[in-house]
Amino acid sequence: MDETSYRDRIGQLVEPGEPVLAYAKADAAKGTPPAPPLDAAKAEAPAGRVSIGAVLLNLISPLVSWGWGDRLVDLIAWGVAGRGAPGSVASRLHHALHSPRPDLAVRDILLAATDRRLLVCVSGPMKLLSSREDDERALAESGVAWSVPRAEVASARVAWHRLNPKRLRVDFTDGSWLAFTVPIAESGRPLRAVAAALSG
Template sequence: MTDVRYRERLNQLVEPGERVLAIAKTEIAQGALPADPPATAGSESSGERGGVVSGVLLNLISPLVSFAAGDRLVDRITHGIAGRGAPGSAASTLQHSRRPVPPATSIEDTILAVTDRRLLVCASGPVKLWSSQADDERAAAQTRVVWSTPRSAVANARVGWHRLNPKRLRIDFTDDSWLAFTVPIAESGKPLREIANALTGR
């Protein structure tokens, strides 16, 4: 039912004559992510080894303490790598488009969609942990496109194992960047496979 609501909304958002081929409610995988786009990259120096070590220790002592270099190292150790890309690459701008703007006061679903022309990344309206059908319909109705790229910018897409997760979608772009997406372990990986198939024409 959720997919039907999002499909109806996406059919309203695409350009005239553009066909939606596949959709999946997903989230960007946990782990080390590509660099931020140039306009948002921090001024922190990567050469400050002492700062990185103290940041990692602070992260381990208190998860509420945030330190960018420490966060990246902890993510890499605990979750692995979830994407790579230079600042401003496709993966860089994509992951940044789904980062909550502080202070984040609501949760939004991330929806991937493949059309016959583009790869779209959408954000739903605010969702609730315990939602009614009316809440879900309202969130779907407020869905908007936050990032898109032509199909020609996608080099490859595949679903496979990563550590203990058998349902991780990796999308490779022609600029040599890539980003991974997952669904909760209890949910079906079929929507992610449909995204990969639509992008690769398999």
């Protein structure tokens, strides 16, 4: 779906009189995430001891999974995608984007900076070979998954991370942070516009 088709929908999701300064379609960066919120951490099964064999199985077969092994593989392959204590702003944001019981549907993630808030919006389910009606339905089902007042955003910048020159890192006033990326083939201009709007 064309990114410009989201402009009007984002305008409908914000409060009256809340101008959208910039927006970008992005993905949550791959890598080790912030710690989950306390209520989510309690819901997860406690991690037991993990052997080297378990980590190797995580690499060989993605269907065989252990939480600790997944985090180690993410760290080695992608690096760190966010930091924050359980319940921090980054922790809550990451948890909002990664439900413990995902429906396996592909959805677009949209970052929007307004004069009041940082919003993270999620589209309705997307289809690989979609028709115009499918795209319009996904657009109509878009909603705000998470938001935070601008006062809680300490800084935002787009910089190189490993081989990707277009990674947006958003730092929050509680010391936590989370990163977002776009595919290397796509323009980083919308991410830079969001970073400038949040830092300005």
